[in-house]
Amino acid sequence: MTTPAARPLDQRVRDTLDRLERDVDAWFATADPAGSPYLMPLSYLWDGRTLLISTAGTNPTARFLEATGTVRIAIGHTRDVVLIHADVREKIPAAEIPDEVGDAFAAKAGFEPRAQGGGYSYFRLVPRHVQAWREANELAGRDLMADGKWLTGDDAPSEAEPRCTSGT
């Protein structure tokens, strides 16, 4: 098999925004404040700047988001990676979500947190750092967002690491 040529930065950003818009689920990695990791697939809604998710307040994901304020998100599969480091901007009880936002979430996720009896909240997550790569030849230039800002062709490319999917 021939590995396709590495995508330039602007194409990776476009591909990543497309995935954020179209994909329904992603992996959400959180941790309790003592360092025990947690991992769960969740549906999300992307509004162009933030990801909105919803889960029961008693679930580990909700508790750990509240406790630590930070999450790692993986969209796609292990050979077409979009990896996001995000902060929790706000927690919104299900009853307090604006109607149009709640409707948009339910339509995308196929799931209605407002009908779950009051125990659900939404969390708005703000990407701080975004990376995307497919094979080893895309490790150089995998940084797409730093400090909350999408990079452009004028930004210095990230350095390659010695190894692809087993590298970190």
Added chain:
Amino acid sequence: MTTPAARPLDQRVRDTLDRLERDVDAWFATADPAGSPYLMPLSYLWDGRTLLISTAGTNPTARFLEATGTVRIAIGHTRDVVLIHADVREKIPAAEIPDEVGDAFAAKAGFEPRAQGGGYSYFRLVPRHVQAWREANELAGRDLMADGKWLTGDDAPSEAEPRCTSGT
């Protein structure tokens, strides 16, 4: 679309063992001891009881595995989930791995940690808890292993939760 019937326990165990054997990569979620999550795709080798991975000792995954001794692993995609909670059994410097194990890892992963200049180690991970589900109708019975033991048809099924992929 019609959701396929929920798979019985023995079929889920077979499917899960098949994925463990055939899949090359998985998502590995770790956390630093202060509760900051980390998520990375890595190649692994399954020997029937444990997963073997390898990464540079300076990488977050290696440091957090050493510090906390615990990891969450996701194989497959978000609508065909295999979710594993595993403990670190041992860390093996690349130079000390038995030849046949190192060879088997390199053949499966397509990556040779022993050729990386000495900074790589292997980690042997022992599953403690395993779950598998596809759609909401498979949330009941999603527990396949508890306390390190594969469940059988004689074990009580796990209870359903109110919601599929957005449930937790």
